[in-house]
Amino acid sequence: MSGPVHPPRTPPLHLLRTLCEVARRGSYREVADALHVTPSAVSHQMRDLQTRLGVVLVERSPRGTRLTAAGLQYSRACEAALAKLDEATAATQPATDRKLLRITLGPFIASEVVIPALPDFHQRHPELDIRVETSMRLADLEADEADIALRFGGAESTTLALEPLLSMSARPVCAPGLHRALAGDGELRFDQVTLLHSTAVPDAWTAWAQHTGLDAAALAGGIWFDSYLSLLRAAEQGLGIALGLFPAVEGWLRSGRLCVAAEGSLPIAQQYNMLYRRRDADWPALQAFRHWLLALPEFT
Incomplete structure (x- = not known):
C-alpha cells in the first residue's frame, strides 16, 4: 500500500526572487548589481534552484x-505569487500603524550626511523607531530586510521605486599638506604621487584620464580600498590622490580636510538614489523621511 503523495516543497523565497530578477534583466551581472551581491552568488542561487526543482531554468547564449x-513560465508564476504574498504581508499590518523604519545606506553617506542630521528627524518624529544599517553589504528591500535604501546606482523594478537624489561628478582630491609639499601653487603631477582606487569602481581613474585627455597608462598602480569612506580618509592622511565625488565631498573641502588636486571633472553616469517598495509609497513614515532627506543641504 503506497503512502500519501506530498506536493513538491516550494523553494526558498530568495531563490524565487532571484529567478524573477534574471527573467527581468537577462544578465547575472545586472541582477547582482540590483541585489547587491556578486554574479557568482546569483549563479550559485540559480544552480541551487534548478537542483531543487530538477528542471533546467536558464541557458547560456552568445547574447x-x-x-x-x-x-519563463515558472518565473511568471513566481512573479505573480510573490506580488500577492507582498500584498498579503502588507495587509496584515496597516501602513499607518507601522512604527519601525529601517534604513540601509553606505558608510560614507551615513557618517557624513544622514547620521549627523538624524537627531533632527528623530525629534520631529519621536513616535518612530529607527533602525539604521551602515555597511558595504546593503540590505535587500525586496526580501523585506529594510524599508528605504540610499544607494549609489541601483535599479527600479515592478516592486521597487527609485527616486534620484544627487547627480555627481568626480575630481581629484588630496590632503592640503600633500598638495603644498609636492605642487606649491600649481597642480600635482601624477607621476609624483600614489593613486588611491576604489574596488567598487575599478576603472574610475581610466575614465577620468580619458575624459580629461591624459594618458591612462600613467595612472596605473596605487592602493585599493573597498570603502569610499576609507578611500577619502586615506587621502586625508596624505597617502595619495583620490577621486572625490562632488557635491558629496564638498564638506571635506570646506573643513580643510581635503583640497582639489587637479583640474578636470568627470560627470558620473550613475546617481545617488533612494529606493523603496512601491507598496509603501503612501506610508507616512516613509514620506516623512523622504521629505526630511530632500530638505537637507546636501540634497537641495
Whole structure:
C-alpha cells in the first residue's frame, strides 16, 4: 500500500526572487548589481534552484543568459505569487500603524550626511523607531530586510521605486599638506604621487584620464580600498590622490580636510538614489523621511 503523495516543497523565497530578477534583466551581472551581491552568488542561487526543482531554468547564449521555456513560465508564476504574498504581508499590518523604519545606506553617506542630521528627524518624529544599517553589504528591500535604501546606482523594478537624489561628478582630491609639499601653487603631477582606487569602481581613474585627455597608462598602480569612506580618509592622511565625488565631498573641502588636486571633472553616469517598495509609497513614515532627506543641504 503506497503512502500519501506530498506536493513538491516550494523553494526558498530568495531563490524565487532571484529567478524573477534574471527573467527581468537577462544578465547575472545586472541582477547582482540590483541585489547587491556578486554574479557568482546569483549563479550559485540559480544552480541551487534548478537542483531543487530538477528542471533546467536558464541557458547560456552568445547574447548572455536567458530563461528556458520552463524557466519563463515558472518565473511568471513566481512573479505573480510573490506580488500577492507582498500584498498579503502588507495587509496584515496597516501602513499607518507601522512604527519601525529601517534604513540601509553606505558608510560614507551615513557618517557624513544622514547620521549627523538624524537627531533632527528623530525629534520631529519621536513616535518612530529607527533602525539604521551602515555597511558595504546593503540590505535587500525586496526580501523585506529594510524599508528605504540610499544607494549609489541601483535599479527600479515592478516592486521597487527609485527616486534620484544627487547627480555627481568626480575630481581629484588630496590632503592640503600633500598638495603644498609636492605642487606649491600649481597642480600635482601624477607621476609624483600614489593613486588611491576604489574596488567598487575599478576603472574610475581610466575614465577620468580619458575624459580629461591624459594618458591612462600613467595612472596605473596605487592602493585599493573597498570603502569610499576609507578611500577619502586615506587621502586625508596624505597617502595619495583620490577621486572625490562632488557635491558629496564638498564638506571635506570646506573643513580643510581635503583640497582639489587637479583640474578636470568627470560627470558620473550613475546617481545617488533612494529606493523603496512601491507598496509603501503612501506610508507616512516613509514620506516623512523622504521629505526630511530632500530638505537637507546636501540634497537641495
